[in-house]
Amino acid sequence: MIEWMQRHKKWLVITIWISTISFIAAGMVGWGSYNFSLDEGVVAKVGNLEVTQKQLENRYRQLYAQYNTDGQMDDQKAKALGLEDLALKGLIEQTLLLNLALDLGLRISHQEVIDKIAELDYFHKDGKFDPSLYKELLKQNNIRPAEFEEDVQNDLLIQKIVSVVPFGEITKLEKQTFSLPLSIQDKVQIKILTHKDARTQPTQEQLQEFWKQNQTQFQYPATTKIEYVLVNADSQKPTEEELQKLYEDTKGKYIDQDGNIKNFKQVRQEILSQQKEILAEDKALREYVALKKSTGNYGQEKILSEGDKTFGLEVLEALEQGKIGETFKPIKTTSGFIIFKILDKTPKSPKSFEDAKQEALVALSAQKAQEEIEDQAKTLVKKGFEGINLGFITQNTKIKGLSQEENQIVLSQIFTSNKKRNYISLQQKIVLFEITQQKLAKTSEKPQNIDQLVSFYKGQVISKEFYKYLQNQYKITTFKKEN
8 A cells, every 4th residue: 555655646547357248239340360379279277167269269359349449450569469368367367256156156047148138238129139130240240149148147157256255345544545645636747759750760771671570571461362152132022922921920020019010011121121131142052052063164253362351251251261162151241142162372472672661661660760759758858858738637638649548548657657757658659747746636626436446446456365366276277379
């Protein structure tokens, strides 16, 4: 506690554990392909429970989606952030809790899982749970219902075990101890350095050396040549007899608010869309047989680069795993049902210096610029600087010239810094700060959420010790990846 006060921590950032539920709610988010290079399906064993490669891949996707809110995330940035390690660490912590819950005899019934899923708004249509929407959303995210329901069950079991952990009451002394540092207000000046403040330009020799050392970054992407047929649902022409039959077969699911079955006229448009899709899929299956048997040109040809999501994620994954000559059954895409045969695959290949020169120049220039402004920042921290006065800052202070994410990082590091003057490194910029004045907040300005902050911090301390206990109780074995 004393160390916490000395380091001047005044802002606590809560890291929220991401469940599969939150991943689905976030919608379909694009991410790069990845491979954990594991021969076995198990990546760790915690007590009597296993952590599978599939779970690790799903958790990686969840984290990737969380960090990709601005659409700027890529495989290189994900690696730099250590998303694989974060994903595995989160799963191990989750599995420790599951071991304890099971040993204590806690269980989640099938009905509890059903009730929880039925509550989730993103599976609702017209104000109520829609089984078709549920299955479709899971399919779009490449998750089987059984997997999702198991994750929901685990979520509920973890909530149950966490609810029985005693966090204790907040004492008056704890509130007073927290209130003092949280009542301190800082008056801050800042100076932002960007790559425009750098003057050094790479030489031709430096550029060639950089290219030699980083050739794996500058490659032509792998490509897959396919022959395909696309069957569009909108082009199908159902007969009235087909529509009537589909309505009779499925009318039990068309219920109005009073519990009455809607008549054919009321649901005709929806029936029409469904029948068109049925006809399109049926035609696509016939096209699949024809394409598989064909020895000459049958469909259209297209070359797709690695990561190309033209036909959606499911097709992309099939292309990555498929072999030359393999024909794939119909896959539903936003454009219709696609059937395709892999004609050829070309692996990644390194670019020559001339072809990679411009990319290498951009990367090296950015690296050198960052190094130069960091040197400038170190000098200015030592001798002082004239910056922009932000006044007395709070966690809601907006800093001009920074994105929302950068703004939060800067404020967080200022609040947790034990130095009067320092700098903060961001991508392509550096923020210098200096605390020029401090004061105690007036009563009206003091934090109103002190109880929540004390509860959170106290919970963190208890949680840390709790996890130490679990780690001693349950053996953790992780299986090393192949490089």
